[in-house]
Each structure stands twice: as C-alpha cells, then as structure tokens.
Amino acid sequence: MSDIATRPAPSLLASPMVRFGLILVAILLAIAIGVRLDPTNTLYAIFVDPFQQMVQAPDLLAQTVWEGLVSGVLYALIALGFVLIFKASGVFNFAQGIMVVFAALTLVGLYEKGVPAFLAVIITLGVMFALAVTIERVVLRPLVNQPDIILFMATFGITYFLIGFGEALFGGNPKQMIADQLWLPRGAIDLKILGGLVTLQKIDIAAAVIASLMILLLALFFQYTRIGRALRAVADSHKAALSVGISLNQIWVIVWFTAGIVALITGIMWGARSDVSFALEIVALKALPVLILGGFTSIPGAIVGGLIIGIGEKIGEFYWGPLVGGGIESWLAYFIALAFLLFRPQGLFGDKIIERI
C-alpha cells in the first residue's frame, strides 16, 4: 500500500460539513443584512417569493418539472453517447453533439430525396456505421497510445469536419424532422391535476419511453453478451484486454457505432421537439456538466445527471430567471455542475480520487 493513498484535503474548507455550514451562514447573513439595507426586498424576491409561487401554483411547478425532465432525458441521451465512448476507449468524444446533428440531417436529407422514411432510417444507420469505421481507421488507430488530451483535441477536429461536411451536403438551414412518417405521436395530453392544467406533449412521453428502453437494452447488452464483456474489459485496461485476444479496433468500431445509434435516436427525438439545426451543437455542450455530475464512466450517472441538470435549469429559469432578465438557461447548468464539483470533485457516482506519487 505504500504508493497508493488518498490525498489529505487541501484545507479546512475541504470538509463538506464545514463548507456547507459556511455557505449556510453566508446566506443567512446576506438575508439578514439584505432585509435591513434593502427596502425593495430584492432578497425577498430571491429567497422567498419563488418558493411561495411553487407552493401556490403546484400545477405550474409540475409543468416546469416535466419540461425539465424531458430536456433532461435528451441531455442524458447525449451524455450516454459520451459515456459509451469514454468507457470503451478513454476518449472524451467532443463530437457526440455534432454526430446527433449529422445523423438527424442525414435522415431528413434522405427523406427529402425521396427515400421512404424507414428505409432512410436504415440507410442512416449504415452511414453512422461507415462513420464509425472511418473514425476508427483515420483518427483513432493512428493516435493510439497518445495522451487523452490529444485524442480529445482530435474529436474537435472530427466535429469541425462534420460541421463543414454536413453544411456542404445538407445546407445550414434548420430542417423539419419527419416525425409523422416515423409514427411518432403528436399532440398533447392535458392532465387536470393539482388544481390546474398540466400539458404533456405526446412526443415527450414517447421520448422518455424510448430513452428508457434504449438504456435498458444497452445495460443488457453490456451485461450479458460476449461483446459487452469485451467492452468492459477494454474499459478497464487496454493492454490487459489486448493480451487476452480482444481486438481493440473491432471494439472501437462497435462503440462508435453504438454511439452513432444513440446519436440518431437523440437526433430524431430532439428534432421532433424543435427542429434539426446546427444549434444543437451548442446544446450538446451541456452534456459536459451532466457528465461532471454523473461521472464519466457511469451510465446511471449520465441519466441521473441529465435529469438533475434538465430539471434544475428549467426551475431556475422559470422561477429565478425573470429576476435577472431571463435567459439564464444558457449558463445555469455549468454553475450547477461547478457547485457540485466543489463538494464532490469525483462526481455523484465516481470513486474517490486517489493521488499517488
């Protein structure tokens, strides 16, 4: 054990209890001072009013939570793509977001060319497979054994290439997802609960169900198939996996293809809710805070993290956003993740970080 050890925390502040206490004291102090100095009751508006609203109009709260839940599911799907690739190849795949866009664009583009919808899905899957093979051949194989950061940068390169490629092929304009043709439901269900109306879009329900099914399938795949076992072996140690005869190249193609399937499904769901455009590339960056919360290697972590971020940012935007002029959704997720990091640098499900020397 002489060389493995947990590192002592850097300072007094490191104890979560102490930090939590300090933050609590700071908030209480701020309220106390604020109430005195602040005739217009800004602090009331920050610390009391939103909660009152939540209690007084539970239907609005439920609606907000539901919307958060749905965007959370989509964040979780993007994060899932990241996790799959990170687990199996140690690559932090920045290109997952653009893969979602690319898959959706290919699907819609094919349909516009006159290919029947379901055939288009199959062809798109083929394209994603070709993409996986190409990435493995052209990018991963020459870069094997390079430091993580280099591979991370290489996925930036993939991102840029796919942006240019996608725009050149399909044009930069937003497109309509072919939701009807894929038998996805549309319309909404109005629930009369909590003394008001809560509107659930059918497509959102479908998204949640399909996402759950896919996650279940992936879990089974990882747990019970030969390839799943090989994947887990590769995730633990490349060298050890090689030494028992697992082909790294084959595994990589499989995970990138799996991530491509996840990307296509995410793209369909996302596209059906809004439209298919390159703006999604920025949204995909939100997978980063999701991964911070859930840990980079944990599939359940990605899901829970996605839900926390999704619900957290919707509630934050709805109840606190108006106080500062709105639009805080664009950065709230990152601050939620940062706040978590200060308490648990290893994420929700990660193991304690061990430093060795």
Place this chain on the structure above:
Amino acid sequence: MNAEPMTMTGTPIRDTGEVLLSVEAISLRFGGVKAISDVSFDIRKGEIRAIIGPNGAGKTSMLNCINGFYQPQEGRIVFKGERRAKMRPHRAAAGGIARTFQNVALFKGMSTLDNIMTGRTLKMKKGFFWQALRHGPAMQEEIAHRRVVEDIIDFLQIEHIRKLPVGKLPYGLQKRVELGRALAMEPELLLLDEPMAGMNLEEKEDMCRFILDVNQQFGTTIALIEHDMGVVMDLSDRVVVLEYGRKIADGTPDEVKANQAVIDAYLGVAH
C-alpha cells in the same frame, strides 16, 4: 572537509549531531487500511538514515508524511525543534526538506537545466514586473542562480545533457537530474525514495558516490529508502526497518543485520 573513511565493514564511526527531525508515534490510515501504525524514530543532523522493509511496508508513505504530502492521523513530527501542525508540502519545502521520487517525477517537457532551475524557485525573490522585463535585477538573479545550478550540473557530471528535454533521457540520467533538482533546493534534509531502483551496477556506484559526496561536502542530512541491502549497509549510519506499517528494528547496520525480526521479515518465518 571531514574526510572520514568509509570502512568496508559498513559501520562508519561518525559523530552525528543533534536530532534534526523526529517522528513521534505517527499512524496513517487510508480508509480502513493502516499504512503506518505507531512508528517513531529520529534523524540526526548530518547522518545518512536508511528506511528499509519489504514491499508495502509503508516506507514511501513515511516519506510522504515527513514532507507534508500526507497528514498522519495520529502522532507528530518535530522538525528542527518545531512541531508541525498540518503542513502543506510547499511549507515543508520552504523549511528545507527536499526529495526525489520512487518513479521519477521530473518535469518531462522541460530541459535538464530548467528542471534543476525549478529547484531554485523558492530562493528567487524578484517580483512579477522584473520578471516580465527580464533585465536588471531579475536577470542578475537568474544569472546568480544559474551559476549555482551549473555547479550542481558539474557535480553530477551531466553537462552534456544540460539543454536536452528530460523526457527523452535514459532512466539512470533522469534519476541523476532528479537528485540535482532536489540539491538545487539546498535542503537540510534530503529524502531519497529508492534512488537506485532499476539501475545497473555502474550507475549504482555513481549514485552511491554522489550520495556520499552530498552528505560529506554539503553536510546534508539524508534519509533514503533502498532495496539493495549492500548499498544500504555500506552507506547508512543508522537503519530503521518497517514491516506492515510497524517499526521492527532500528539501529546501526550491524545491529539491524543481526536482528531476528528483520531476518524473519526478509526471509520469512515458519508459522
């Protein structure tokens, strides 16, 4: 210069000074694992103190405690007559403790020269704005320290690799550069974690010579971990033996060699 002959029997009869550092009943746990339990020993000024023991005995953890990288849960460490509360590693460095590492921990992207110059960081005082100008006082300071570093480079005979990035050097040279970097801090106490691991005989002999020279020329107190018993017995004034985180013997090399617990620990004992 005290030209004390090192006798072949391995028991140099030397006057060592007062206690420089004493470890008093420290225990270190990682979760449920006890890495060190209730170990006490001291290091006297000017001596070479060896810490030996089988793999996993807690030797490196002990060094990590001494220079503040780990904080033991129990016990205390007194350095230069001063009890240390929780201490950050850079405070230990400022207090005059330098070390080398079991697996070479050099700054791989930097040249040999820069690596050793880094050891002078604490001694360089000129502020940000002088550094930004790199003329006048900051340059004079830089040159003064370069002179010291060049002396160390001469001493370790690594002139030829001065400007090469250390990442590409062979292992033995890397170990030497690391020693140079520690020496550049002009430490009072130098901790060496397996300075000869992975070296061939010739490199080992060189390294032994350097360690003795450092000890005799600069009067630096040295605590070292080493697995090569021949080296340990020849170099050290006193030896402390750890096993499973406990101290099982402490004394001159001859005493330790004759100690039954040590023999059992190394050769195994029939249960």
Place this chain on the structure above:
Amino acid sequence: MFYREAGQYKSTYASDMAVFPLREDRIGIAVILAVAFVAIPFFGSDFFIASVMIPFLVFSLAAIGLNILTGYTGLISLGTAAFMGVGAYGCYKLTTLFPGVNIIVLILLSGLFSAGIGVLFGLPSLRIKGFYLAVATLAAQFFLQWCFVRVPWLFNYNASGSIEVPQRTLFDIPLTGASASPETRYFVCLGIVVTLTWFASNLVHGKLGRSWMAVRDMDIAAELMGIKLLNAKLMAFAVSSYFAGVAGAMMIFLWYGGGEAADVFSIRLSFNILFMVIIGGLGSLLGSFFGAAFLSILPTALKFGLPALGVPIGGATAEHVTFMLVGALIIIFLIAEPHGLARLWQIGKQKLRTWPFPY
C-alpha cells in the same frame, strides 16, 4: 551552410540565456520586425492590412494568452472568447469614463478587467483538473456572454446593445473610429502585440514560466518543491486573461470598429483560438503566431484566393470547405506532429543546421 552555431561562443550565462542565443535567429527576428514595421505598411494594400494583418495580430495575441494557460500551465480553457469580451467591454466603459486618456493606455488597462475575471473563474482550478476544469471555463464563457447581452450598463444602455467606438487620436492622428486609416490601426496593433509578446517571452523564460511548466508536467512534484499551486495557476489565469482581454479590446476597437459585440465573443471564437494553439504548438509562443496565421488567413485565402484562381466557389461553400479543412488539418497535425507547427519549425531548423551533411 547558412545556419550554423559553430564559432558562436557564449562567454556569459546572460548570452546563453538569451531568448535567441544564435546570431542567425537574431538576424531573422530583426528581418521579420523590419518587414512588419516597414515593408507591410508601405507595400501592403489597405485590404491586405485591414483584413489579413490586423486579424492575424489580434488572434496571435489571444492565442499567446491561451497558450500560456493551456500550453504552458496545462489548464484547458474553453472560455477565451468571453475573456476577450471582458476586455472589449472594459475598454468601452473606460473610454466613456475617461474620455481624456489615450486609447492605447485604455486598451492596455482593459486587460486588467479580464485578468480579474479570469482569476475568479480560475479559482476552481485548485480542486478540479482536466475536463472538469473545462466546465468552469465553459461556465465563464456562457455566463459572461449572457452578461454582454443582459447587463445594459456594459454597453451604456444604448438601444442597439452594441459597442460604439469613439474617435480617439494620438498627436492628431486618428487611431480609432471611422476615420482611422488601416495603417495607423495596424501600427497600434503591431506595437501592442510586439511589446506584449516580449513580456510573455520574458515571463515564460523566467521563474514564473518554469513554475507553470512544472505545474503542467507534474503538479505534485512541483508542490513538493515549494511551488504554490494555487498561486501559479491563478497567475497563469491572470496573465492569460490579460492577453485575451487586450486582444478582445483590439478586436473591437482596432479591427471591427464597433458593433454588436456579444455575438462575436461566442464559443466558436473560443474554439478557434484553441485550435490555433493546438495547430501552432502547445507551449510555444512562436507556435501561437503560426497557428493564428494559419487559421486566420486560411478562410480569407479560400474566400478570395480560389475565385481569383478561377475556381468558382461561393461564400457559403468557402465557409464549409474551411470548416472541413480545419477539422481535417487538426486531425492530420495531431497524427503527424502532436506538438504542432512550432515543432516542425524546430525540426526544420535542426535539419538546416546540419545541411548539407547530416551525418
């Protein structure tokens, strides 16, 4: 043949420690400076100066800033554009608050604002590393960009929400504003970039630079050698953000000449500057210039160069092709030479040193 160090003896440590110890290198740098200060303003067309050289200088400065953080200290940042924006808005506020002070002084001062903000967002770097830190810088990127839109105080409550660049002069020569000639703006940019690059080079060759690299290469060992990690990292954030801030102020005041700035300082720009640093070479100041030249000139060259050669290519297609090319080049560079253009340059120099008899 022409590039030899033989016969150049260094008799003092000072000459050995010079940034350019070789006579040929010093001559080279003098030639480059002469071209930059004399040849380009005299012979370059207005278009060349305004759309090629000024952007190149602005991006170089930003890339140097990011290189200090990512290349030298090993802290990855995806928020460079936001720190540039802080500089631009800081400079705007300064020009309104102190109309009498020379604009060059204000541009240099505006970097201090982004240095402060940079330190603030650098604080988490003590506890978190690597990809985790990228989140902190992304938080900075999106939060600050939001501020640029939502905090009207920053753009003096004007209706358009854009930065208005006032006309400012030095010795009655307009430096900023509509009537400033490209040559003047170019000279101001060049002066700032050369001076700050000199500072940066001094810093990275001194104690601070060594501390940064030590933190990058082996932070634990650095700490055990007495380097205070938090100080070194925050210093890197401060210096890096200062450079970015000055670059941002230059971008709006000397290049764009005002306008809707919030969209300019987007995550795209952050990525672009990161690519400049990667392609140019992490941990090399010279590389920052190479990277900036490459990525800022490539789009312009494609847009205007190909039609000139008779290849029909529209503006939009040129943009797509640029994206694809940049993406492909990043991958190619990472595969061929992870250390970037700067390393290729060094290898070239090494070859030249032994040419024509390599053995």
